[in-house]
Amino acid sequence: MSSIRATVTASSCETRILVQDSIGDVLLARLGPLEFAHRYALRMLLEGIALWEQQTTDVVLYADDSFDWHRVGLFDALGVARETALLKVELAPVELRPGRRMTRLTGLGSFARERVQLRSGRM
Numbered sequence: 050m051s052s053i054r055a056t057v058t059a060s061s062c063e064t065r066i067l068v069q070d071s072i073g074d075v076l077l078a079r080l081g082p083l084e085f086a087h088r089y090a091l092r093m094l095l096e097g098i099a100l101w102e103q104q105t106t107d108v109v110l111y112a113d114d115s116f117d118w119h120r121v122g123l124f125d126a127l128g129v130a131r132e133t134a135l136l137k138v139e140l141a142p143v144e145l146r147p148g149r150r151m152t153r154l155t156g157l158g159s160f161a162r163e164r165v166q167l168r169s170g171r172m
């Protein structure tokens with residue numbers, strides 16, 4: 050299991066990204082909606098983090114059922130994850146479970162849903 054984990058939450062108005070390592074938060078981002086971003090922007094961002102940390106990054110993606118993850122190059126047309134040497138990708142439903150607290154960066158609002166996904170141990 051990789052020690053770098055990322056959660057990406059896509060909505061019609063924003064994309065939220067939380068990246069954590071074994072110590073705590075590494076990156077918090079609130080970006081525009083993925084539908085207006087370049088097709089490979091998300092994949093390149095996540096691969097860039099993996100290259101920076103020099104290890105595979107586990108990625109959990111979640112959005113409502115209408116979101117097309119295929120469009121951003123992380124899944125094929127059948128909905129199968131396109132894993133690479135740098136990324137291990139998984140789609141996951143939102144599950145709320147209590148967990149332990151880690152060192153956190155602040156300033157971009159609550160990332161509670163993303164933290165729950167990373168704590169769920171799905172990766």
